[in-house]
Amino acid sequence: MTDTTAPIAAPPRAEGQADTDQPRSRQQPPPTEKIAVLRWMKENLFASPGNTLLTIILGAALIYWVPAFIKWGFIDAIWYTPDPEVCRQSDGACWAVVAEKHRPMLFGLYPYEEHWRLVVALAVYLGSFTITLIRRFWHWQILVPLWTVAIAVISTMLWGGVFGLTFVETSQWGGLPLTMVLFSGTVVLGFPIAILLALGRRSHLPLIKATSVTIIESLRGVPLITILFVAVNVFPLALPDGLEFDKLVRVMVGMAIFFACYQAEVIRGGLQAIPRGQYEAAESLGLSYWQMTTRIILPQALRIALPGIMNHIIAALKNTSFVLIIGLFDILTATTAVMQDPLWRRWFVEAYLFVAAVYFFFCYVLSKYSQQVERWLSEGRRF
Amino acid sequence: MTVAHEANIDIKKGSSSLLHNLAFRGVAYQVLLAAAIVLLAYLLYQNVNANLEKQRIATGFDFLNETSGFDIGETLIEYDSEDSYGRALLVGIMNTLSVAACGIVLATILGTIMGIARVSRNWLASILASGYVEICRNVPVVLHVIFWASVIRNLPSPKQALSPMEGVFLANRGFIFPVPEPNPAYTWVWVALAAGLVLAFGFNYWAQKHREKTGKYIATLWPCMGIVIGLPLAAWLVQGAPLVWSVPELKGFNFRGGASLTPEFIALLIGITFYTGAFIAEIVRAGIQSVPVGQIEASRALGIRRGFIMRYITFPQALRVIVPPTTSQYLSLTKNSSLGVLIGYPDLVNVGNTTLNQTGQAVEAIAVMMAVYLGISLTISLGMNIYNRIVAIKER
Known part of the structure; x- marks a missing residue:
């Protein structure tokens, strides 16, 4: 028409x-x-009376707050002093609290003399992680040996007990390395479970489907805290005598299953987007269920679901902070414990801003990276 | 080639051997799964029972009727330490619901404003909103809650309380503000408010039907606001406009009079609102951007007013995209309200945790918590599904 x-x-x-x-x-x-700046301002700041008013209000607020913040955070700030008195005399931020307390904040309860081991472990972890993110290194021949060596080095450093390194129990692990261990453990354990749950939910066999649906929906309906409570309080009761699992392992398994339930729904979305023809073509070629699933369906489904998958991986990183409730010393718990120190307690804002910056850095990098991967994967694909 | 070849053999075999019969294999897998589940459940049950017996911990839900013996700082219903665990848990449930309900309302408002600001033509508004979204959603909600709890705990004591307005105080005891003294006349004001809301909805509905039938637009915003505000106001004036303020005053170490929000409630509310608001802002932005530009251009070409375009063209279409993901944000906000246990807000998990520690009945206490959260989650999804059905595309 x-x-x-x-x-x-x-x-x-x-x-x-x-x-x-x-x-x-x-x-x-x-x-x-004629003047690009003026035109830009007219279009983006003063397009209409309402817009102009908004600009003036927001601009005034910025002019009021930003200099005050810069004065507090940078100009008047105390960057380094071992003496809290110096901070007390100043009007600005006391970043010295981070400088003074960075070791207990970053490494928790780990024995003080052995902190260098955590530095090595973190460096190896972040190094391998960075290499993994670079597309040029996306080959099994590179990544498998890399992570085998990395995991060997990291666990040697964390546990010790060999090569003359003193043994350190997992209950003493803490800080940023513990956050990394929890995060990686959650994702690595959780992802295969997520795939199985997603496939189970799409299964034609009623009992398998019902089991998957029950697990996914009931765990998605409860808070992570209750699952951690189960891992800490109930799970030991359900084991026979003499069999015990480390608290860290129990918590990690709980977090992995929780992560898997959310991830399974995202993957199911990807599976649903695969056209029927793909299944039919695979079946007509005589592929078995697992051949079809691993070679044809999953690669496409995971690619489609990638943005959601990355979102939940980032959420898994943020969720590691829930261990504060059950007393594992990740970076946030360690900071909260450090802030009990009466000498430095006043500057909790600076300490928490530092921790927030650490989380922000990793989450922001991951989210920007996931956008980049989406661009890579959509290269040459126009549907 | 080899794959096809092998497959051929498979098919031939399939006709002879039961093992290669797909239907048989399907049944076999399910029988195996069922057996595994039953066995696992039996083993777990056995172990739990044996362990509980050894530790002399009672089982069953009888503890719900026993005296709890602990006090709760913040209750919506009457409760003291003489009451039962069951009642204590009920107090916890009500606290969870109240903070979650406030959080949902505030996060929706904050998220909608920030989402619209992000797509606004005003550059300043859009970068400020992006800054808010990026900062708040990339920091764990646990940190949000802990941070605000620390901030409020470190506010000045009641003696040096911040007082932005006469009678309004902000101190480490929470947010204290004046309220009108209770008066029997207010019952009628509430009744009038309810009547006003019903009338306003009715009027709105009628105006919409009228518009659809005749094409004539009837302004509803001002009449509706008039009814909703005017009726209670009239009810209040008719009864002689009784108004006595209960103004908080500093007596000794604390405030008397007025009403207050506890520090824990405020901290939890601010924390979960800021965190979830950032996610809702992203959803709102995506929803608005999902409406094709052609729709807006077409409405402009038809000469429809700007405000009308937003209300009748953009928004209804954006809602279809916005509602489903917002539902999961509401659910996650409700579940995140369990972080009250961290800062001492007596929500369900906090009360449940105390119960667990006192009775030692971990299985039952955690089961109660999980069941309640499942119930809340299912109720919210049900409600939002109904709402979604209302705003979804009507295919005729």
Whole structure:
């Protein structure tokens, strides 16, 4: 309808407008057009009266707050002092609390003399992680040996007990390394479970489907805290005598299953987006269920579901902070414990801002990276 | 080639051997799964029972009727330490619901404002909103809650309380503000408010039907606001406009009079609102951007007013995209309200945890918590599904 009416109605009006408008617009010089900045400001800040008012209000707030913040955070700030008295004399931020307490904050209860081991472990972890993120290194021949070595080095450093390193129990692990261990453990353990749950939910066999649905929906309906309570309080009761699992392992398994339930729903979304023809073609080639699933369906489904998958991986990183409730010393718990120190307690804002910055850095990098991967994967694909 | 070849053999075999019969294998897998589940459940049950007996911990839900013996700082219903565990848990449930309900309302408002600001033509508003979204959603909600709890705990004591307005105080005891003294006349004001809301909805509904039938637009915003505000106001004036303020005053070490929000409630509310608000802002932004530009251009070509375009063209279409993911944000906000246990807000998990520690009945206490959260989650999803059905595309 619109296609047929538009050309008939449009031309006369356009001509009429052109006749009257053009001479006048030639007489008026376009003043703001000449200066790009002014034009940009007119379009983006003062487009309408309401917009102008908003700009003025927000601008005034910024002019009031930003200099005050810079004065507090940078100009008047105390960057380093072992003496809390110095901070007390100043009006600015006391970043010295981070400088003074960074070791218990970053490494928790780990024996003080052995902190260098955690530095090595963190460096190896972050190094391998960075290499894994680079597309050029996406080959099994590179990644498998890399992570085998990395995991060997990291666990040697964390546990010790060999090569003359003193043994350190997992209950003493803490800080940023513990956050990393929890995060990686959750994702690595949880992802295969997620795939199985997602496939189970799509299964034609009623009992398998019902089991998957029950697990996914009931765990998604409860808070992570209750699952951690189960891992800490109930799980030991359910084991036979003499069999015990480390608290860290129990918590990690709980978090992995919780992560898997959310991830399974995202993967199911990807599975649902695969056209029927793909299944039929695979079956007509005589592929078995697992051949079809691992070679044809999953690669496509995971690619489609990638943004959601990355979101939940980032959420898994943030969720590691829930261990504060059950007393594992991740970076946030360690900081909260450090802030009990009466000498330095006043500057909790600075300490928490530092921890927030650490989390922000990793989450932000991961989310930007996931956008980049989406671009890579969509190269050459236009559907 | 080899794959096809092998498959051929498979098919041939399949006709002879039971093992290669797909239907048989399906049944076999399910029988195996069922057996595994039953066995696992039996083993777990056995172990739990044996361990509980050894530790001399009672089982069953009888503890719900026993005296709890602990006090709760913040209750919506009457409760003291003489009451039962069951009642204590009920207090916890009500506290969870109240903080979650406030959080949902505030996060929706904050998220909608920030989401609209992000797509606004105003550059300043859009970068400020992006800054808020990026900072708040990339920091764990646990840190949000802990941070605000510390901030409020470190506010000045009641003696040096911050007082932004006469009678309003902000101190480490919470947020204290004046309220009108209770008066029997207010019952009628509430009744009038309820009547006003019903009338306003009715009027709105009628105006919409009228518009759909005749194409004539009837302004509803001002009449509706008039009814909702005017009726209670009239009820209040008719009864002689009784108004005595109960203004908080500093007596000794604390405030008397007025009403207050506890520090824990405020901290938890601010924390979960800021965190979830950032996610809702992203959802709102995506929803608005999902409406094709052609729709807006077409409405402009038809000469529809700007405000009308937002209300009748953009928003209804954006809602279809916004509602389903917002539901899961509401659910996650409700579940995150369990972080009250960290800062001493007596929510369900906090009360449940105390119960667990006092009775030692971990299995039952955690089962109660999980069941309640499941119930809340299912109720919210049900409600939002109904709402979603209202705003979803009507295919005729």
